[in-house]
Amino acid sequence: MHVANTPAGVQDCVAWLVQKRRRVRSVEDRALEDEKLTYILEAARMIPTGANRQAFQLIVVQTKGRGGKMKRLYGQDWFAGAPIVICACAAPSYGLNVGIVVDRMILAATEQDLGARWIGAFDWDAARELLGVPEELAPIVLIRGMT
Numbered sequence: 001m002h003v004a005n006t007p008a009g010v011q012d013c014v015a016w017l018v019q020k021r022r023r024v025r026s027v028e029d030r031a032l033e034d035e036k037l038t039y040i041l042e043a044a045r046m047i048p049t050g051a052n053r054q055a056f057q058l059i060v061v062q063t064k065g066r067g068g069k070m071k072r073l074y075g076q077d078w079f080a081g082a083p084i085v086i087c088a089c090a091a092p093s094y095g096l097n098v099g100i101v102v103d104r105m106i107l108a109a110t111e112q113d114l115g116a117r118w119i120g121a122f123d124w125d126a127a128r129e130l131l132g133v134p135e136e137l138a139p140i141v142l143i144r145g146m147t
């Protein structure tokens with residue numbers, strides 16, 4: 001779709017990303033480069049939030065050597081093997097922000113040719129215990145990925 005006044009090369013970018021993004025199960029056994037993680041977190045920082053409160057927190061876990069513990073969050077091997085897990089948290093009334101932030105991060109990961117996946121059906125109690133989710137926040141979604 002052509003959008004008027006959009007610079008050449010940019011106009012199809014969103015459509016391309018949306019079509020390219022797919023849930024990914026396979027993982028490669030390599031770390032996620034710092035600059036790619038920074039790019040993804042920067043995409044999160046740029047999101048619009050209600051009253052610009054940025055009322056969400058992201059807990060980033062480098063999972064190398066912790067696969068066994070990660071399995072307590074979500075019991076699948078492909079989850080435990082992911083090099084990075086990001087837990088997006090918010091007070092329950094700010095849950096909408098989390099939807100936006102996760103979608104943006106997954107698109108940013110897709111742009112970097114990284115696989116990422118939403119995980120909603122994880123063990124909240126295990127997430128609180130293992131990831132240190134603050135008492136007043138709910139762990140709403142995990143993103144697993146990304147290489």
Ligand SMILES: Cc1cc2nc3c(=O)[nH]c(=O)nc-3n(C[C@H](O)[C@H](O)[C@H](O)COP(=O)(O)O)c2cc1C
Binds near residue numbers: 023
């Ligand atoms: C809010 C949300 C929660 C999800 N939770 C899980 C989950 O707990 N486990 C899982 O394997 N996939 C989960 N998914 C991934 C979906 O199953 C997947 O995105 C959907 O089947 C469409 O496939 P696609 O992402 O390849 O287009 C979730 C997706 C969304 C948007």
